Amino acid sequence: MIKTGIPKLDEFLDGGIPKGKSLVYYMQPGVEGEVFGMQTIYSALKDGGNCVLVASSTIPDITRGQFKEFGWDINQFNNKFISVDAYNPLIGAPSKEKYIVSNPDNIEEFSRIIVDIIKQLPPSTIVFGSLSTIMDLCGERKVIEAVRIWNKMAMLYDHVMVYNFTAWPYSQETLDLMKGELFNAVISIGGIVERVIFGQYFEILKSDWTKEIKRSMLFRVLRPGGIKLYIPKILVTGPFDSGKSTFVHALSTRAISVDRLGTTIALDHGHVDYKGFSADIFGTPGQERFDPIIRLLSGESMGVFLVIDSTNPSDFTRAKQMLKITMSYGLPYVIIANKQDLDGALTPEEVREQFDLPEDVPIIPAVAKDKIGVYEAFEVLIDSVTGGI
Amino acid sequence: MSDYILGIKELDNAIGGIKKGSNIMLIGPPMSGKEVILYYIMYQGVKNDNAIITVTTRESATHILEWFKEHELDMPLSRVGMVDCVTKTFVGTVVESENIKIASSPVDLTGIGVKISQFLEEYFMKKNIRKVQLHINSLSTILMYSNIQTVFRFLHVFTGRIKAMGAMGIYVIESGMHDEQAIATLKQLLDGVIEIKSEDDKNFIRIVGLSTKPTPWFEYEIEGANVRIVGRK
Ligand SMILES: Nc1nc2c(ncn2[C@@H]2O[C@H](COP(=O)(O)OP(=O)(O)OP(=O)(O)O)[C@@H](O)[C@H]2O)c(=O)[nH]1
Ligand SMILES: [Mg+2]
Numbered sequence: 001m002i003k004t005g006i007p008k009l010d011e012f013l014d015g016g017i018p019k020g021k022s023l024v025y026y027m028q029p030g031v032e033g034e035v036f037g038m039q040t041i042y043s044a045l046k047d048g049g050n051c052v053l054v055a056s057s058t059i060p061d062i063t064r065g066q067f068k069e070f071g072w073d074i075n076q077f078n079n080k081f082i083s084v085d086a087y088n089p090l091i092g093a094p095s096k097e098k099y100i101v102s103n104p105d106n107i108e109e110f111s112r113i114i115v116d117i118i119k120q121l122p123p124s125t126i127v128f129g130s131l132s133t134i135m136d137l138c139g140e141r142k143v144i145e146a147v148r149i150w151n152k153m154a155m156l157y158d159h160v161m162v163y164n165f166t167a168w169p170y171s172q173e174t175l176d177l178m179k180g181e182l183f184n185a186v187i188s189i190g191g192i193v194e195r196v197i198f199g200q201y202f203e204i205l206k207s208d209w210t211k212e213i214k215r216s217m218l219f220r221v222l223r224p225g226g227i228k229l230y231i232p233k234i235l236v237t238g239p240f241d242s243g244k245s246t247f248v249h250a251l252s253t254r255a256i257s258v259d260r261l262g263t264t265i266a267l268d269h270g271h272v273d274y275k276g277f278s279a280d281i282f283g284t285p286g287q288e289r290f291d292p293i294i295r296l297l298s299g300e301s302m303g304v305f306l307v308i309d310s311t312n313p314s315d316f317t318r319a320k321q322m323l324k325i326t327m328s329y330g331l332p333y334v335i336i337a338n339k340q341d342l343d344g345a346l347t348p349e350e351v352r353e354q355f356d357l358p359e360d361v362p363i364i365p366a367v368a369k370d371k372i373g374v375y376e377a378f379e380v381l382i383d384s385v386t387g388g389i
Numbered sequence: 390m391s392d393y394i395l396g397i398k399e400l401d402n403a404i405g406g407i408k409k410g411s412n413i414m415l416i417g418p419p420m421s422g423k424e425v426i427l428y429y430i431m432y433q434g435v436k437n438d439n440a441i442i443t444v445t446t447r448e449s450a451t452h453i454l455e456w457f458k459e460h461e462l463d464m465p466l467s468r469v470g471m472v473d474c475v476t477k478t479f480v481g482t483v484v485e486s487e488n489i490k491i492a493s494s495p496v497d498l499t500g501i502g503v504k505i506s507q508f509l510e511e512y513f514m515k516k517n518i519r520k521v522q523l524h525i526n527s528l529s530t531i532l533m534y535s536n537i538q539t540v541f542r543f544l545h546v547f548t549g550r551i552k553a554m555g556a557m558g559i560y561v562i563e564s565g566m567h568d569e570q571a572i573a574t575l576k577q578l579l580d581g582v583i584e585i586k587s588e589d590d591k592n593f594i595r596i597v598g599l600s601t602k603p604t605p606w607f608e609y610e611i612e613g614a615n616v617r618i619v620g621r622k
Contacts, residue, residue, distance in 0.1 A: 027499070029499070029502045029543075029546045030502045030503060030505065030506035030546070030550070031503065031506070032503045032507070033499075033503075034499065034500070034503075057493065057494060057496050057497040057498075057499065057500070058493035058494045058496070058497050058500075059477075059493075059494070062477065062493045062494075063493075066493075087494070087496065090496065090534065091494075091496075091534065130497070130499055132499065133496060133497075133498075133499075136498075136535055136536065136538070136539035137535075137536075164499075166498075166499040166502075168498075168539075168542040168543065168545075168546065169542050169545050169546065170542070191506070299515070299517075328517075329514070329517070330513070330514065
């Protein structure tokens with residue numbers, strides 16, 4: 001078993017990747033994911049293992065420099081770390097590596113060298129810096145067939161196979177195989193996309209040696225430091241007295257509010273852990289004079305709950321105004337039609353009409369004081385936040 | 390009102406400005422001054438308070454920024470981002486800075502994509518700048534190392550992002566270097582083309598696809614950092 005070195009991931013994988021297994025880091029284009037393969041190499045080396053890096057999109061020396069940027073000194077493992085150079089020949093430059101693929105666009109030659117390595121070396125962690133580059137050069141089908149063989153051989157010779165793969169718009173068939181049967185484990189690395197990517201997460205799509213687990217974690221990439229998890233912020237806003245503080249407390253495992261005479265004057269703060277996702281929740285005050293606080297919090301949040309009192313349509317103009325502020329930050333949002341227990345509460349559909357909201361904006365009916373609808377709303381928001389892949 | 394302009398008055402008037410979300414090819418022969426035209430468009434963007442992202446595969450980012458300095462054009466570091474695919478960073482020679490990110494090679498489309506996305510996030514989300522220009526100079530270099538399908542997939546992703554966020558993308562192609570088929574393939578992803586040609590020592594420019602009919606050919610001259618229209622064909 002080798003450890004991936006990625007925080008939490010080893011825990012989810014019951015300790016790491018067993019010998020003989022393959023794992024792919026399946027990356028959405030534009031998301032910083034190549035560090036996953038590198039962090040796994042460093043982790044395996046640190047634990048005394050042997051590692052091979054197949055470099056196909058840059059000079060092996062540059063990759064060594066990148067390790068250094070993360071603060072990972074790999075020189076100390078010199079005799080245990082081998083690079084396969086499948087880049088220099090591509091640009092017609094000389095190579096000083098022991099293993100060289102002289103025609104990186106020839107899958108037969110590529111495969112011969114990988115198979116040699118699999119047969120000759122003691123059990124190692126073999127990491128492909130960019131499988132998509134190999135696919136670009138050799139064609140989708142041929143590379144898929146080669147990967148099948150490599151994975152099978154690796155199983156016989158007790159190696160661990162790790163691939164970085166950028167999910168460019170290849171054929172659906174290829175992408176399905178990459179996410180499906182080709183590997184023992186698939187870790188998808190995605191971005192929260194709302195016009196631009198503004199948060200990154202990883203998620204276990206598949207792992208055939210652990211119990212079914214569906215968890216996603218948000219991360220940042222630090223230099224030095226590598227992958228670090230972080231807890232995102234979610235904003236709860238809405239007009240005066242609509243039930244924001246009640247909503248924050250209903251959703252949170254723990255929460256505090258800064259209130260005076262029953263109205264919030266600074267903010268509510270709660271923390272929620274639900275279905276493998278954790279977040280910090282911030283409730284804003286409802287009164288207009290506190291709008292700067294909404295702006296301040298919006299800049300750092302990744303999603304918004306807009307809580308409205310369904311019995312009080314006269315406040316909807318104000319609610320719209322608040323929504324506009326947060327929308328200008330491009331955040332995904334969910335509308336909470338609160339106080340559904342009271343007489344005269346408008347249904348979600350009536351709210352949609354009065355608000356003039358498009359069909360695809362989720363409106364969740366809720367009774368915050370009885371915790372009804374709050375978890376459902378959380379799930380809907382998380383889905384729209386992480387629905388990028 | 391138009392969302393983006395090139396800053397070349399005669400051309401802007403002829404097409405009535407450029408709509409947000411537009412992706413445009415800039416194609417021309419070597420030595421026609423298309424680099425200066427691109428720099429000119431970048432600078433006009435800066436003057437209009439837009440954020441500018443430029444992927445450079447031909448000259449180092451520092452070299453390009455030097456060029457602007459030499460011509461006394463102010464490029465504010467806070468919203469001019471360069472993705473440099475030329476400069477090599479080996480162990481201990483990290484030269485990334487606030488506005489220069491280094492991609493490991495022109496083959497490393499994954500890396501280039503990550504750096505573009507990081508600038509987009511910084512300008513759009515953190516700095517709340519709504520008008521962003523992306524320039525890739527040039528697709529021709531990228532096509533030297535990667536085949537047309539690969540470049541198509543890359544461009545597919547990023548033209549989509551440009552559209553979704555209402556930005557403007559300009560992608561430079563060296564004419565005469567690629568077969569017609571390759572260019573036609575890429576054009577499928579684009580809204581229009583800025584065409585440049587040289588004839589008898591004179592340079593001409595026109596725009597196709599951004600207005601109902603192609604603009605006339607305008608003759609232009611380059612003086613220092615300036616692009617001046619001197620006539621019509
Ligand atoms: N009937 C009913 N009352 C609710 C519900 N949710 C909240 N309330 C009540 O509405 C009042 C306002 O709730 P808060 O949570 O303080 O509202 P708020 O939006 O934080 O108010 P401000 O911070 O002053 O803007 C309280 O009396 C709550 O008990 C609900 O679902 N049903
Ligand atoms: Mg409150």
